[in-house]
Amino acid sequence: xxxxxxxxxxxxxxxxxxxxxxxxxxxxxxxxxxxxxxxxxxxxxxxxxxxxxxxxxxxxxxxxxxxxxxxxxxxxxxxxxxxxxxxxxxxxxxxxxxxxxxxxxxxxxxxxxxxxxxxxxxxxxxxxxxxxxxxxxxxxxxxxxxxxxxxxxxxxxxxxxxxxxxxxxxxxxx
Ligand code: ATP
Ligand code: MG
Numbered sequence: 773x774x775x776x777x778x779x780x781x782x783x784x785x786x787x788x789x790x791x792x793x794x795x796x797x798x799x800x801x802x803x804x805x806x807x808x809x810x811x812x813x814x815x816x817x818x819x820x821x822x823x824x825x826x827x828x829x830x831x832x833x834x835x836x837x838x839x840x841x842x843x844x845x846x847x848x849x850x851x852x853x854x855x856x857x858x859x860x861x862x863x864x865x866x867x868x869x870x871x872x873x874x875x876x877x878x879x880x881x882x883x884x885x886x887x888x889x890x891x892x893x894x895x896x897x898x899x900x901x902x903x904x905x906x907x908x909x910x911x912x913x914x915x916x917x918x919x920x921x922x923x924x925x926x927x928x929x930x931x932x933x934x935x936x937x938x939x940x941x942x943x944x945x946x
Pocket of ligand 1: 778780814815818924930931
């Protein structure tokens, strides 16, 4: 067993979407602490302190026949208690639900626990936020073709994310 790390599985936006999300943050204005462009992501499963080797094996098994999919981020929301402002897809493809379910199953098989909560896909745009005024209209298309495993390292100035693995989710016909 390798040394445990604070791990999560995520989808990482491609460069063009990161730019769009950054523009949306700009339109929302100074409502809180914006998440830096290179840290914007959508969490698929949070593991917490876990063995990265087992997580890697689980991801390989869970993605063996998985396909890519397209998400459309078209909805804003605000978690009042945590002060988080996010964007999410109103509807999302079964492929994401399936990926989430398979990941959890493969993790469980290897003795790794995940959050019991159901999937609530969202991208956090701001923390410590108190939104005011209307949200901008936005509908951002996100072709998802990769699942990443990320290690979050706690630092005094905030957590650092390190890419610990990635699995292709082929997009296209079929
Ligand atoms: P910080 O906690 O310092 O504000 P962070 O939330 O970005 O930073 P982590 O706490 O390591 O960093 O979390 C990594 C990702 O996992 C984030 O998307 C976070 O929302 C999510 N996450 C963290 N804890 C949980 C949890 N208990 N259940 C579900 N998702 C979680
Ligand atoms: Mg956190």
